[in-house]
Amino acid sequence: MFIYVFVVFLLVVQTVNGDQPDVEMFSESFNQDTEMVLACRARGFNTSGIELHIKKNRCDLLTKEDGVKTSGIYQQGNTYWREDYIIISKSEMSNYSCEVIHAESRFHVEKVWDPDSDGPGRIISSRPRVFLSVDNEVQAKITLTCLAEGFYPRNITLNIKRNGNILTREDGVDSSGVCPREDNTFQRRDHIIISKSDRSDYSCEVIHAASDSHEEKVWDHHLPPDTDDKDGDSWLKSAIIAAVIVVLVLVLVPVLFLVLVLYLRSDLGDRRGRYSDVPQDVEAPDSESNL
Known part of the structure; x- marks a missing residue:
């Protein structure tokens, strides 16, 4: 029975872009419609370090003792995927969720199974990816940018700091605000224009309580090649x-x-050559000898 279910899931796996990791939480009827297969699929990762958890009521981590089966880590093309599943009764009223962690890319997403939908599940939380960068500006100025992307829900705290002090709009900080992305997560981008010669310590702090994420990145004062x-x-x-x-x-x-x-x-040699036939020892005639 389990082998049959496993083969069915293998047949529906599709290749996705490695730059767009994907997590799905879905169900399929099983065993004369009295039970269902609840599956969690993670795919599109560039390396094999995929950690996957099926959770009950967002607290209880289910294991193989609870009936969880796994495909293990498989490579498909240039990407890696993994799929875990569990068979539950259709009368089960608990909330199930799927948590996927990929430490190398700082990917962390948790999706909940929605029994009233045939979709890939609803995102509960997604940890932000944080980037700190500098870009060229006019004359001796640069733009210091702090970007947080891929987080869910939208509530987030983003701070640009100078020497440990939080900078505000009055200090010149400009913000895009929280903007939606195509994958149903959010992003926010804050920046400040500073002097290239400014030797203060700048950092980017991002706090996302829903995914229990708190990260701070420090600028190393490295400048873009054409302003360095x-x-x-x-x-x-x-x-x-x-x-x-x-x-x-x-x-x-x-x-x-x-x-x-x-x-x-x-x-000089050419000129000498032109006169080489003229005798050099010829004396001028004596006018008196002719008389």
């Missing part, structure tokens, strides 16, 4: 140009001088 030490780059370029000129002078001048010498010698 522009003055130093200009000095280096000037030094390189000067060195090239010196090399050209030291090499070309002797070469040109040598060419000139060879040319002059060749020209």
